Amino acid sequence: MVFRKFCNNYFYLIKILVLVSLWVVQVTEGSRAEYVTCGSILKLLNKDLNLRLHSHDVKYGSGSGQQSVTAVDVTDDHNSHWLVRAAKDETCKRGAPIKCNSNIRLQHVSTKKNLHSHYFSSPLSGNQEVSCYGDENGEGDSGDNWTVVCNNDYWRRDTPVKLRHIDTISYLAGSGRTFGRPISGQGEIVGVSSQYEAYTDWQPQEGLFVHPSDLLPHQQAKISHTEL
Ligand SMILES: *[C@@H]1O[C@H](CO)[C@@H](O)[C@H](O)[C@H]1NC(C)=O
Numbered sequence: 001m002v003f004r005k006f007c008n009n010y011f012y013l014i015k016i017l018v019l020v021s022l023w024v025v026q027v028t029e030g031s032r033a034e035y036v037t038c039g040s041i042l043k044l045l046n047k048d049l050n051l052r053l054h055s056h057d058v059k060y061g062s063g064s065g066q067q068s069v070t071a072v073d074v075t076d077d078h079n080s081h082w083l084v085r086a087a088k089d090e091t092c093k094r095g096a097p098i099k100c101n102s103n104i105r106l107q108h109v110s111t112k113k114n115l116h117s118h119y120f121s122s123p124l125s126g127n128q129e130v131s132c133y134g135d136e137n138g139e140g141d142s143g144d145n146w147t148v149v150c151n152n153d154y155w156r157r158d159t160p161v162k163l164r165h166i167d168t169i170s171y172l173a174g175s176g177r178t179f180g181r182p183i184s185g186q187g188e189i190v191g192v193s194s195q196y197e198a199y200t201d202w203q204p205q206e207g208l209f210v211h212p213s214d215l216l217p218h219q220q221a222k223i224s225h226t227e228l
Pocket of ligand 1: 087088089090103141142143145166
């Protein structure tokens with residue numbers, strides 16, 4: 001009788017231990033997948049317009065004449081993939097979560113050019129033009145640097161952020177206007193002066209997220225600190 005009671009308690013304890021360790025594994029996996037990391041390839045959805053940030057080998061017919069940046073509603077277009085890199089002349093550790101308010105570049109994967117802005121007028125709404133810029137190695141200039149504006153510790157995948165252009169202090173936005181031919185239906189992308197203007201929220205979407213092999217974000221952060 002006493003033996004049976006002992007066995008029951010014993011198995012009960014084992015069961016709890018197994019459940020707790022399963023939970024720990026899940027939480028660890030969860031926190032790694034929560035963040036946008038250095039080296040991730042993602043799409044950026046403007047939720048209010050339901051359009052994804054996009055570029056292609058089509059030049060603006062006005063303004064800078066550089067490669068145009070638009071937004072599209074299709075979900076499976078490979079021209080909507082962007083690679084998260086450190087700002088020019090800076091480095092980030094591959095797989096390290098991107099801190100809020102840190103500086104990055106977004107490289108358009110299929111053309112290797114960087115999301116860029118400058119004091120040219122956008123073609124439809126007369127806001128600030130946003131283009132793609134850089135050589136075949138993806139090297140452009142300071143106009144490619146952007147700050148990830150968010151209120152958490154890191155850039156979370158489930159929360160929209162603002163992207164502030166460093167040189168001109170403007171925010172990446174949709175204008176709500178759409179192009180005619182040859183890119184009919186695509187939305188105009190612009191820089192606006194206030195983060196409170198419409199269409200300035202960008203939500204990470206389907207993509208390829210690189211994760212640190214086995215470190216939790218706070219451990220990763222420590223490592224990148226010691227490397228500075
Ligand atoms: C942005 O780009 C320039 C290179 O043109 C670089 O010197 C600068 O440090 C970069 N970073 C920031 C935060 O502006």
